[in-house]
Amino acid sequence: MTVPVWQYQESDHPGADFDSLAEIYDRNMQKFRDIEGEVREILDFLDLSPDQSVLEIGTGTGEFAIAASGYCARVYAVDLSAGMLRYAAKKARVRGVSNVEFLPGGFLTYNHQGAPVDAVVTQVALHHLPDFWKQIALLRMAEMLPAGGKLFLRDVVYSFDLKCYESSLNGYLARAREKMGPKFSQSIEAHVKREYSTLDWIMRGMIERAGFDVVREEQKEGFLGSYFCIKR
Template sequence: MPALAWQYHEPDHPGANFDALAEIYDRNMQRFRDVQGEIEEVLDFLDLQPDQSVLEIGTGTGEFALAAARCCTRVYAVDLSPGMLRYAEKKAQMRGVANVEFLPGGFLTYRHEGAPLHAIVSQIALHHLPDFWKQIALLRMAEMLAEGGKLCLRDVVYSFDPAKHGEFLDEFISKAAEKAGPQFARSICEHVRNEYSTMDWIMRGMIERAGFKIEKATHSQGFFALYLCTKTTNSASAEGNSND
């Protein structure tokens, strides 16, 4: 039997084949998201100092990593997809950014060598893991951070009323189709059908059990959330658990 035969195999995640999509993904994000606004929101909270280092997990096309590199000494930009990493690295070269290290790895496999980190950021990526493995990923992030270190987690997280999910999703998806076209609407259907986005109360519980204090949480359209957190302790995961 292979070692860790029970371990979730991250590359098997449902959803887009990011390897083949880097350029299209990058273009779509610039069209459909306020990418610069999101970056500023996260950087404001992190308040990075020139001697600090940041890890981004699920960096994708690297837009946040490249912006953060202007404010700190080193950014570790990790992703499972070699195609995304190649594309992001090319952007770094074109922009003359030399202090970002692009590294293959996932939430469950990346091992950070060296001093504890000041901050970890992950955006629109944690939903690729089922809930149990999200909890493990959050515990691993807490371990990699220095005491008082910061975590910024943005993702597709549901804060609508699940008892009214049909009405909510029909309306949300038809508005998305009007605003961004049928292909984008189809990608939202696919996300809801197959991917592991979870509810806000579950996400909060997992973040707190991993040893973080949520300083601020922002929800948008019942469908997206940003959690700005500070590491408090490594042992909160034990709280509230009991065994016979």
């Protein structure tokens, strides 16, 4: 696909080099997050039926996509990183899952072929885009869904009191260091310094402007936002 010269280059994203880090990333996330609980929460919201299909963008190590495959006909699991896709596809094979299609692509470049999907899921990935491009990505996700289709979006979103931003960031980093060690908390420092996490009210505004109703919103520890959305 040829992209305009002015389009944000998704492959230049300032996050970690996921091509070489898939295994370490997977291990860290299993320890830092409640992955099983997160997946259950999304599946409860999507309430999939066996004939439906789901698109996940920024699938990473494929935990959600593989779990969702047991509840619907097909999962399209998209990611920019060839290393992540390889790792996730191997995990699917080992778990005997054959109805997940792992596809290279990004928020701004993936073109969905075939039958429209019933739901779109994206977790901890949209912050790789600056806000203008996040809005374009959300509009593209809306285009891929019918009216009534569901979007679940979770990401690092800042909802702490901005007047105390220094103590909020330092507190979060200290908790991460305590739980995961210094290397991991350094990766969060780099996230804050260089990546494009935005404010909770901006994220909600962008989702709504893309044509979704946010039927539920959760903010955890001032850093992780979850948005349960239905396309108008």
